[in-house]
Amino acid sequence: MVKADPASKAREPMASRIVRELTEAILTGRLGSGARLEETLIAEHFGASRTPVREALRELSALGLVEMAPHRGASVARIDDEVLLDRFEAMAELEAVAGRLAALRITPEAAQGLIAEVEAAASLVEADDREGFRAHNRAFHNAIYEATGNQTLIRAIRQVRMSVAVFRARQFDLARRLESSHAEHREIAAAIAAGDAVKAADLLRHHLLIVRKAAAQHLRQTRIAPL
Structure with missing residues (x-):
């Protein structure tokens, strides 16, 4: 697989980058089942506002990787x-x-x-x-x-x-x-x-x-x- 060069990563939309990196963390097990995904902490980690974080979490939810619950926020999906x-x-x-x-x-x-x-x-x-x-x-x-x-x-x-x-x-x-x-x-x-x-x-x-x-x-x- 060809790795993206730094310039291409710089052009990547922030929400897409967050989706990509969180997906990798989930699929490799670095983020385990049920792990809380705090918008503020994610935004700080990526140096972003909360808007692309929310967009990324919605996309991950659509993929079945993240669960969104009212008043509880997002967490890595649990699958029985x-x-x-x-x-x-x-x-x-x-x-x-x-x-x-x-x-x-x-x-x-x-x-x-x-x-x-x-x-x-x-x-x-x-x-x-x-x-x-x-x-x-x-x-x-x-x-x-x-x-x-x-x-x-x-x-x-x-x-x-x-x-x-x-x-x-x-x-x-x-x-x-x-x-x-x-x-x-x-x-x-x-x-x-x-x-x-x-x-x-x-x-x-x-x-x-x-x-x-x-x-x-x-x-x-x-x-x-x-x-």
Whole structure:
């Protein structure tokens, strides 16, 4: 990923910067579930007025990362088991649609790139490089989304995906999940490249339901509240 240069960051609207940095803090666990998000403190941290802070918190609330309560302000969203599993179920169906459309619409060049992405990740599995594999996982799924050519679908997927991002990342802390996820990616890429829309949809749905199961297992093992 190309890092933004200081000049481009300087041109970034303050509300967008706050959204970006708070999202990163939430998804990496630096801001835990239920953590209070005080407007004044956030404004001081960013050297901003409270107006862009409020705008950012509203956007994060729309993404499902922040809860806004009257007279209590904002806090990092709490997600219980039932809500988490519901979101993964929705994610599975959205990804199935993406897989079907990608298989029908992907270009030969993009198909080659998808397969190359999967093959390159083999070294990450061998090295047990979890952070590297997390980056591969994002790149793999994003390539499928882009291949659909459907921006409405892509936005819907990314919104739900954002709300479960912490758990998607934590699945790779489970024993042998890197190996199994990589094998699933290889099958999915092959089906999409072959233009097999039905198989691609079925494989992606199954893949996300496995992720759902892995997330639930991780939650039971750690009892760390999501987000």
